[in-house]
Each structure stands twice: as structure tokens, then as C-alpha cells.
């Protein structure tokens with residue numbers, strides 16, 4: 001394992017950056033994600049309006065991999081539709097599982113491609129995917145809410 | 155600088171990521187010397203049969219190997235009788251046996267079970283189960299800022315309501331040695347039994363169950379050179395005698411009728427099913443090895459290592475140490491954090507230098523909450539570690555902050 005493949009400048013930068021690490025004003029959904037085995041815990045907040053993730057942020061503690069992965073994810077989903085977010089999730093998780101390796105397919109992940117080599121460190125894979133799984137659950141919660149409200153309007 | 159014990163451990167000859175393996179996670183499990191590996195191999199190559207079950211020579215031999223190992227453990231712990239030595243799978247199973255057999259039988263509503271805040275989950279969760287099922291209260295002995303259990307705390311928490319005191323002799327996070335004699339004295343004065351978790355003690359210093367006068371004591375073989383999958387429960391005979399079986403089935407019976415069973419006498423009453431005879435033989439070989447090295451030697455090596463390592467760590471301004479104020483009450487366990495860097499990153503970065511340490515909560519969530527930390531790094535030594543290993547740790551730590559773009 002080569003450290004510089006994992007702890008790249010992009011990871012170090014996102015780990016230190018507090019840009020996406022803050023409380024969100026008027027979030028529509030907040031969800032906790034935890035890795036019980038290592039104690040990592042993040043809280044992801046989304047503000048979804050008309051199917052668009054208007055803003056997102058996170059709080060919590062964790063290693064550089066999980067903090068950077070979360071921060072990069074938020075950069076990617078801000079301003080995107082729910083469907084685009086889902087595509088990003090599928091692509092990211094596919095990349096980590098090495099199911100998606102084509103460069104042009106991975107292109108949409110932008111900086112998050114920096115985490116591609118995490119699959120060489122099996123002990124740390126769960127750190128990289130924590131926020132993405134949390135986002136997926138948050139989207140499901142959000143969609144549940146909309147379908148509920150549309151049902152009740154019947 | 156290096157010591158010759160290293161030569162007896164095949165795994166310590168390995169390289170990791172092109173570097174010499176510096177194994178500093180002995181609190182999690184120790185490496186195995188060739189004599190232990192060979193003993194297990196020889197058992198399966200030459201002696202394997204189901205003990206206590208056959209009248210043929212191999213089975214008799216397997217039985218003898220198993221019972222000789224029990225005698226070795228008895229002597230090792232200074233117990234009076236071999237009937238007081240029960241083989242289990244690990245310390246966790248030994249503690250569960252006590253919780254389910256002793257706890258569920260003898261704890262009543264309103265009783266108190268006292269444990270310390272520095273317990274491993276395996277000495278917390280089973281007692282929570284008993285307390286919940288029986289309407290009892292779980293009381294905690296809290297350590298002071300230095301990680302020490304004070305006399306006042308022991309006096310205050312152990313009372314006439316206390317029926318069980320279950321404490322670790324050495325904290326797996328802080329390496330601090332608890333005052334077991336005082337706890338036993340106080341607990342017995344109120345009529346409580348004392349259970350000692352010696353998973354982190356028995357490998358590192360000599361323990362005499364009769365001198366300590368503990369009622370029960372548990373440990374795992376794998377933290378003292380033996381294979382994984384074999385553990386021990388020591389219990390005073392009169393207490394084990396009045397406890398119901400934990401697991402039931404073959405080997406633990408005397409006679410079985412359609413509707414009822416009479417149980418075998420100790421120790422078989424608590425050893426249901428086919429046991430890990432190869433593992434038990436490995437434990438026996440591990441005790442031989444440890445006795446050859448000698449506990450005075452083991453203690454001295456570990457003491458020298460922490461006295462060498464801790465002052466070096468004090469000099470690193472970015473390191474926070476936990477439970478390192480009084481080195482006289484400590485085994486070779488050092489918990490620390492690196493400023494701004496999560497323990498998992500520290501561990502991954504050290505791994506690239508071949509240095510294996512533990513990072514995380516160490517199966518001690520309540521202690522982590524009490525210390526106000528999310529996780530720590532832990533380096534834990536055994537007698538085969540050397541000053542070179544400490545130097546490798548210190549050098550690797552010097553690189554950690556830089557890798558993540560922080561100044562040293």
C-alpha cells in the first residue's frame with residue numbers, strides 16, 4: 001500500500017476544510033450515519049426543494065477519509081436533482097467496489113475519484129462509504145415524505 | 155538492543171509493506187512462538203481423538219493431554235484444585251458463564267452489581283443483561299483523572315446491597331493496574347463475590363488466585379501466546395458447586411433420563427460438548443514458554459519499554475497521553491492521540507511503516523465517553539518487543555501530521 005495514493009492533497013484539503021462542515025439553516029431532512037466499529041459518526045443535513053438539493057452540510061467526528069469523502073460528496077450534490085444524486089451514489093459505490101472502472105463513467109465524481117484507491121485498504125472502505133450510504137437513506141426518507149404528502153393530498 | 159525472543163516467533167520475521175513488522179497490538183492478541191504452533195500441530199498429527207469418550211489408546215492419550223493442561227493451569231494460577239479450572243473459548247465466554255449461571259441465579263431485585271468504568275464490553279454487557287432481567291442495579295466504580303480507582307470510591311460504591319463485584323485487574327485501554335486486594339477485602343466484608351477479569355493481567359505478571367482471594371477469575375489464552383479459541387474460568391469450588399450449568403448437552407452429564415438429568419461433577423459440569431483440546435495443549439505450551447522466560451523478566455522488559463517510550467512521547471508536542479501519570483502502576487499499554495488526526499488515520503499511516511497499533515474505542519465505549527474522547531490509539535507491548543520497536547513507533551508518529559498536511 002502506498003500512502004500517497006490514499007492520503008492525497010485533495011483528501012488532506014477536504015479533511016481540513018470547514019466549508020461543508022456546519023449547521024444547515026432550515027434543513028428538510030437530517031440523518032445520522034454511524035460506523036459502530038470505529039466510532040465515526042456524521043450527521044448529514046439536506047435542504048430539498050422541488051426535487052433539488054438546494055443545500056447540504058454535515059457535522060460530526062471521524063477520520064480524514066470519512067470527513068473528506070463527506071465534504072466532497074456535498075460539493076457534488078449541491079444544486080443537483082435527487083436523480084442525479086442517486087446516480088452519483090451509484091457511481092461512487094460502484095467505483096469503491098471496483099464494479100465501475102471506466103474513466104468516462106467516473107468523470108462525474110470529479111475530485112471524489114481521489115478515493116478510488118481506498119479499495120486497496122479494505123479496513124478503511126467503510127470510512128469512505130459512510131456518508132454516501134447516509135445520503136442514500138436521507139434521499140429515501142425525503143422521497144417517503146413527498147409521496148406521503150402527495151398521498152394525503154388525494 | 156534486539157532481544158532473542160523474537161527468533162522464536164515466525165510472524166515477527168515477516169515484513170509488512172516492505173518494512174520489518176513492528177507488532178505493538180499485544181493487548182488485542184499476542185503472537186505465537188514456534189513451540190506453541192508445534193504443540194497444536196503435533197496434537198493433530200499424533201494424538202487427535204475425542205477425550206473422555208473412547209476406551210482406546212488415542213482417546214485415553216487425548217484425555218490425558220487435556221487433563222494435564224488443566225493441572226498446568228491450576229499450578230499457574232496457584233489454585234487449590236483442578237476442579238476449579240474450567241476451559242472455555244475465551245474471557246468473554248467465561249464472563250457470560252458467570253453472568254448467566256451465577257448472576258441469573260443469585261441476583262435478586264434491588265441487589266447491586268458493581269463494575270468499573272474501565273471495563274471491556276465483555277465485562278459490562280453480560281451484567282447489564284443480568285441487571286435488566288433481575289431488576290438489579292449496575293453500579294460503576296469511576297476512576298480519577300489519572301485513571302486510578304481510589305480507596306474512597308471503593309468504600310463508597312461497595313455496600314451491603316452489593317452482591318457481585320466484577321472488575322478488570324488491568325485496563326485494556328490505560329494499562330493501569332487496579333487495587334484488587336482492596337476491592338476483594340471490601341467486597342468480602344459486605345458478603346459479595348469478586349470476579350476478576352485478568353485478560354490483560356495473566357499474560358504480564360504472576361497472579362495467585364489464593365493470595366488474591368478472588369472468587370472467580372477469567373482470561374483468554376490468545377493474549378498470552380496461546381491459540382485463539384481457548385480461555386479459562388477459575389472459580390472457588392464451593393461457588394462453582396452451587397451454580398447451575400451454563401451450557402448443557404454431552405460431557406456435562408452423569409446420567410440422562412427421558413425427563414431429567416443428573417449433572418457431572420466439576421469441572422465437567424461446565425464443559426458441555428467436545429472441547430478445544432488442541433487449543434488447550436497450545437495453552438499448556440504457552441504457559442511453559444512464559445515460565446521459561448519468567449514473569450520477573452517479562453515485567454522488567456515491559457517496564458523498561460514504557461520508561462523508554464513514554465518520555466519520548468512526552469517530548470512530542472502533538473501527542474496527548476491517557477493514564478500515563480504514574481508509571482509504577484502500569485503494564486506495557488500506552489493510549490494516546492495525535493493532535494488533529496483521527497486514530498484510524500494514525501493507524502493507517504503507521505501501518506505503511508510496518509508499525510501495527512490499535513485504533514478505536516477498544517471495546518470500552520463507557521470509558522471513552524468518561525474520558526471525553528471518541529477514540530484513541532493504543533500501543534501495547536509484550537516481552538518480545540524492543541527499543542527498536544519503540545524507535546520505529548516514534549519515527550512513524552513524527553510523519554503522521556505531515557501526511558495530512560499539518561505542521562508538526
Ligand SMILES: Cc1ncc(COP(=O)(O)O)c(C=O)c1O
Nearest residue numbers: 244245246274276326353354374
Ligand atoms: C480486559 C479485557 N477483558 C476481556 C477481553 C475479551 O477477551 P476475548 O475477546 O478474548 O474474550 C479483552 C480483550 O480484548 C480484554 O482486554
